[in-house]
Structures are given as structure tokens and as C-alpha cells.
Amino acid sequence: MLDATTRAADWMGLRFNAKKCAALHIDGSKRDSVQTTGFQIQGEPVIPLAEGQAYQHLGTPTGFRVRQTPKDTIQEILQDAAKIDASLLAPWQKINALNTFLIPCISFVLRGSAVAKVPLNKVDKIIQQLVKKWLFLPQRASNELVYVAHRHGGANVPRMGDPRDIAVITHAFRLLTCPNSMVRNIAANALHDATKKRIGRAPSNQDTTTFLSSSLDGEFGMARCDIASLWSCASNATRRLGKRISYRWEWCEERQELGVLVPQIRSDDNTIVTLSARGMLERTLKAAIYSLYMETLKCKPDEGKAFGLTSKWDASNHFLAGGGFTHLADWWFIHRARLNCVPLNGAIRHGNRDKRCRKCGYSNETLHHVLCSCKPHSRAWQLHHNAIQNCLVKAIAPCLGEVAVNTAIPGTDSQLRPDVVVTD
Structure with a gap:
């Protein structure tokens, strides 16, 4: 097979680099399975591998009795x-x-x-x-x-x-x-x-x-x-x-x-x-x-x-x-929040740590309490609410109608002030 490969390569004008080649000859019928047979490619000797010796093939060490x-x-x-x-x-x-x-x-x-x-x-x-x-x-x-x-x-x-x-x-x-x-x-x-x-x-x-x-x-x-x-x-x-x-x-x-x-x-x-x-x-x-x-x-x-x-x-x-x-600040928060890994007193499951809120003294300082119920953070709730509201307003196409924010509905006696009203 090597001779046939040599003839085909010579005919096509290709040259093998024998120094980068290796040969592994195994005869299972003998006590010393690995044979040091001399192979040649285009007249140049190919390095024979001994037992335990590896050749790096496609990033993997290959050989006989070699950990891959x-x-x-x-x-x-x-x-x-x-x-x-x-x-x-x-x-x-x-x-x-x-x-x-x-x-x-x-x-x-x-x-x-x-x-x-x-x-x-x-x-x-x-x-x-x-x-x-x-x-x-x-x-x-x-x-x-x-x-x-x-x-x-x-x-x-x-x-x-x-x-x-x-x-x-x-x-x-x-x-x-x-x-x-x-x-x-x-x-x-x-x-x-x-x-x-x-x-x-x-x-x-x-x-x-x-x-x-x-x-x-x-x-x-x-x-x-x-x-x-x-x-x-x-x-x-x-x-x-x-x-x-x-x-x-x-x-x-x-x-x-x-x-x-x-x-x-x-x-x-x-x-x-x-x-x-x-x-x-x-x-x-x-x-x-x-x-x-x-x-x-x-x-x-x-x-x-x-x-x-x-x-x-x-x-x-x-x-x-x-x-x-x-934003990076959002990225640093959102994954912890989703897995309830924000370092709050109520999120810690081991030990007998005090779980009361550090701001208002509520019995359980959970993420839901901090974001939605803790009164010292009420201003932050309002800003958070308004930020989401403004994003929605910007997303409404002008062709849909006139947009009113936080106002009473025109033409009604109701005192309610919906966040967003679109009038066509």
C-alpha cells in the first residue's frame, strides 16, 4: 500500500514529509506485540513507534498501550x-x-x-x-x-x-x-x-x-x-x-x-x-x-x-x-434575582440568622419585599414603574392614536388616571 501511494504521489508531484510520519506495527501472536518494522515512504524511512510511545494525531496521542x-x-x-x-x-x-x-x-x-x-x-x-x-x-x-x-x-x-x-x-x-x-x-x-x-x-x-x-x-x-x-x-x-x-x-x-x-x-x-x-x-x-x-x-x-x-x-x-x-448593572442583578441568590437575610437558608428587613424591620427580608413592599424604597418603586411606562409609550406607533400618560380619560367623569391611554 505504501508503494502504491508512493507511485501515485510521484505521478501527481506530491512529496510526503517522512519526519512527520510514524508507523505502528502490531503482531498479536507474539509476546512483544509491537514490531520495529522499517517502513518507507518515497524512499525515506518512517519513524517506528515503540510500545508506550505516542503520535499526536488530530490533537490526540495515538499508540499502543497509550492513554488517549x-x-x-x-x-x-x-x-x-x-x-x-x-x-x-x-x-x-x-x-x-x-x-x-x-x-x-x-x-x-x-x-x-x-x-x-x-x-x-x-x-x-x-x-x-x-x-x-x-x-x-x-x-x-x-x-x-x-x-x-x-x-x-x-x-x-x-x-x-x-x-x-x-x-x-x-x-x-x-x-x-x-x-x-x-x-x-x-x-x-x-x-x-x-x-x-x-x-x-x-x-x-x-x-x-x-x-x-x-x-x-x-x-x-x-x-x-x-x-x-x-x-x-x-x-x-x-x-x-x-x-x-x-x-x-x-x-x-x-x-x-x-x-x-x-x-x-x-x-x-x-x-x-x-x-x-x-x-x-x-x-x-x-x-x-x-x-x-x-x-x-x-x-x-x-x-x-x-x-x-x-x-x-x-x-x-x-x-x-x-x-x-x-447595562452591566442589570446583568449583575438579574441572574442572582432569578435564582434568588441576592444576599438578603430572607434568602439565606442555613443557620439561625435574623431574617428581618434591615430597612423597615419586616419579619422576612425577601427580594419580593425589597422590590414591592419595603416603604423606604417607595421612591425607587415609582422610578422603576415610570421607566417601564416610558419604554411602553415610546414603543407605541403614532399612527395608533393620541397617547396620554397618567391623566384622566377625556370625555368621562371618572377621576381614575390610567398609566397609558391611547385614543383613536
């Missing part, structure tokens, strides 16, 4: 995140930069590497702390707000473990449903062999889906000698996601078709992704994860109260992506 966690790549991503944090960008611009430049880098690494859990959790923790800092939230605030989409009121930053599991599951499903029959048959046979190694007998199609669904019932739970493969990784990823969104693999005997069942959160409807919609699996799994984070946050009795309303309409969260019509 790309520590150098992850460290560079974290350094870039620190530079974004130290920059003079606005908070929403920092979140946008993170989602635009760094999250795709991490997703790319996760697609091509078997990243260990510990360094991935470290990355997730650091990014989570940075995003909370940019949202001006205390670290005790709910993590779900970091992961929820912009249109529902979150920062739209994925949890690092989710893209890894979704990428493995999607890759396995695409191989098993590939339009190319040769690729599809090779993948099916490899899955068949992995399942046979697990249960110790020739498996049926139903057995392979049970294996992929990470079942530990009966013979699937028996301890056997096994090696890591794409299919075992897909099974493990299914176990991790299945605990949270109850997703599983299914085989339809009637149609002789493989599918993935993804339940809808808080609904009896299920989405089944099959061969005809194979490109929808990744999007469906991501939507289910987002819905899980949303519902988890909504169910929290304290921090989920306001979120249950503000997540319903996109207009309530228009400022999250671009910071439009938003």
Missing part, C-alpha cells in the same frame, strides 16, 4: 479560557467566545479520544466556575443554569461529559445504520462478536440491543474477560445517559430495524430514531439533556420559582446571547 487523554490540548483550552476571563470583554461576550471557540475544540477532542473521567471533570469544574463568575452568581448557585440553552435563560455551555457520551452513541448508531452495506456489515459483525464475548453464546439481534443498552440482567451481568471497544464504550455511555434520561436501544422484529428510543421529559410520548432519521439522533439526545436540566431547575423549590416563568418565552431571555438593551 490529550492533556496538552486540554491544558491549552483551559489557558485560553483563563485569557478570556482576564480580557476586557463584557460578560455575555465572554460566554459567547467560550461557546464559539473553545467548546467546539473540546467537542472535537471528545469525538476522537477516549478521554478519562478525572481530567474531564476538572475541565468541567473550571469552566463552570468561570461561567458562574461571568453571570455574577455565587458558586452555590445551581449548576443547571450554566447548561441550559440561551432561549430558556441559561448560558448554553454543555456539561463536558454529555458531548463525550453523545458522540460515542451517535458514532456507533451511524456505523450500524450506514447506507454503505460493507461498512454496515463490518460494524454489525463487530458488535455481534462483542456481544458474544459478553454472554458466551451466539447472540440474536435483540441480544445486541440489550448489550448496547448496558443491561446487567441475567447473563449480561456475569463477569467475563472482555476488552474495550467502540461497542463497550457505547454501552457504558448508554448506562450513564440512561440513568438520567432513560434512553435505550431497541430492535424491531417486525421491520428488522435498529432504533434508539429517547423519552420526552415529563411526557408519555417517546421519540424513536431509526435508519430513516439517523441524522436526528445527536440533536434528539441533546434536546433531551437540555430538557432534563430545565426540569431539574424548575423543580427546585427556591431557585426554580422564577425560572419556571422566565424560561417559557424567548423574549424573556433576548439579552443573554448578545447583551442587547442591557
Whole structure:
């Protein structure tokens, strides 16, 4: 194959840089599996890799008995995140930069590497702390707000473990449903062999889906000698996601078709992704994860109260992506207010701290009391009311009629003075 490649490259006038190439020759029948065979490309020797030696391929260390966690790549991503944090960008611009430049880098690494859990959790923790800092939230605030989409009121930053599991599951499903029959048959046979190694007998199609669904019932739970493969990784990823969104693999005997069942959160409807919609699996799994984070946050009795309303309409969260019509003072307040994390006496749940209002002495100093009931702030209420009123007046088109503000309705005996009256 190398000779044929050399002839084709010579004919096209291309030259390979042998110094940037590496060869890995493994013979499983020998005690020393890695062979130091000398390969050449266009007459120049290619560096042979020894056992434990790695080649940096697409940001991932590749070799025999080599840990694939790309520590150098992850460290560079974290350094870039620190530079974004130290920059003079606005908070929403920092979140946008993170989602635009760094999250795709991490997703790319996760697609091509078997990243260990510990360094991935470290990355997730650091990014989570940075995003909370940019949202001006205390670290005790709910993590779900970091992961929820912009249109529902979150920062739209994925949890690092989710893209890894979704990428493995999607890759396995695409191989098993590939339009190319040769690729599809090779993948099916490899899955068949992995399942046979697990249960110790020739498996049926139903057995392979049970294996992929990470079942530990009966013979699937028996301890056997096994090696890591794409299919075992897909099974493990299914176990991790299945605990949270109850997703599983299914085989339809009637149609002789493989599918993935993804339940809808808080609904009896299920989405089944099959061969005809194979490109929808990744999007469906991501939507289910987002819905899980949303519902988890909504169910929290304290921090989920306001979120249950503000997540319903996109207009309530228009400022999250671009910071439009938003001052820094508004940004620093709104996220704390929505999660009830403003440092008020009534918002502190632990200890026996005095919860009385520091201004008027009311028994419970909550955000609602400060904004709507605390008399020393009555002037601020009026200014807040007038500011909203004036925004509405400016938004009314002149063609709709004559606008009157805080005046009695003309032609009536009523003494009431509505905030805004439009007369056509």
C-alpha cells in the first residue's frame, strides 16, 4: 500500500514529509506485540513507534498501550479560557467566545479520544466556575443554569461529559445504520462478536440491543474477560445517559430495524430514531439533556420559582446571547434575582440568622419585599414603574392614536388616571 501511494504521489508531484510520519506495527501472536518494522515512504524511512510511545494525531496521542487523554490540548483550552476571563470583554461576550471557540475544540477532542473521567471533570469544574463568575452568581448557585440553552435563560455551555457520551452513541448508531452495506456489515459483525464475548453464546439481534443498552440482567451481568471497544464504550455511555434520561436501544422484529428510543421529559410520548432519521439522533439526545436540566431547575423549590416563568418565552431571555438593551448593572442583578441568590437575610437558608428587613424591620427580608413592599424604597418603586411606562409609550406607533400618560380619560367623569391611554 505504501508503494502504491508512493507511485501515485510521484505521478501527481506530491512529496510526503517522512519526519512527520510514524508507523505502528502490531503482531498479536507474539509476546512483544509491537514490531520495529522499517517502513518507507518515497524512499525515506518512517519513524517506528515503540510500545508506550505516542503520535499526536488530530490533537490526540495515538499508540499502543497509550492513554488517549490529550492533556496538552486540554491544558491549552483551559489557558485560553483563563485569557478570556482576564480580557476586557463584557460578560455575555465572554460566554459567547467560550461557546464559539473553545467548546467546539473540546467537542472535537471528545469525538476522537477516549478521554478519562478525572481530567474531564476538572475541565468541567473550571469552566463552570468561570461561567458562574461571568453571570455574577455565587458558586452555590445551581449548576443547571450554566447548561441550559440561551432561549430558556441559561448560558448554553454543555456539561463536558454529555458531548463525550453523545458522540460515542451517535458514532456507533451511524456505523450500524450506514447506507454503505460493507461498512454496515463490518460494524454489525463487530458488535455481534462483542456481544458474544459478553454472554458466551451466539447472540440474536435483540441480544445486541440489550448489550448496547448496558443491561446487567441475567447473563449480561456475569463477569467475563472482555476488552474495550467502540461497542463497550457505547454501552457504558448508554448506562450513564440512561440513568438520567432513560434512553435505550431497541430492535424491531417486525421491520428488522435498529432504533434508539429517547423519552420526552415529563411526557408519555417517546421519540424513536431509526435508519430513516439517523441524522436526528445527536440533536434528539441533546434536546433531551437540555430538557432534563430545565426540569431539574424548575423543580427546585427556591431557585426554580422564577425560572419556571422566565424560561417559557424567548423574549424573556433576548439579552443573554448578545447583551442587547442591557447595562452591566442589570446583568449583575438579574441572574442572582432569578435564582434568588441576592444576599438578603430572607434568602439565606442555613443557620439561625435574623431574617428581618434591615430597612423597615419586616419579619422576612425577601427580594419580593425589597422590590414591592419595603416603604423606604417607595421612591425607587415609582422610578422603576415610570421607566417601564416610558419604554411602553415610546414603543407605541403614532399612527395608533393620541397617547396620554397618567391623566384622566377625556370625555368621562371618572377621576381614575390610567398609566397609558391611547385614543383613536
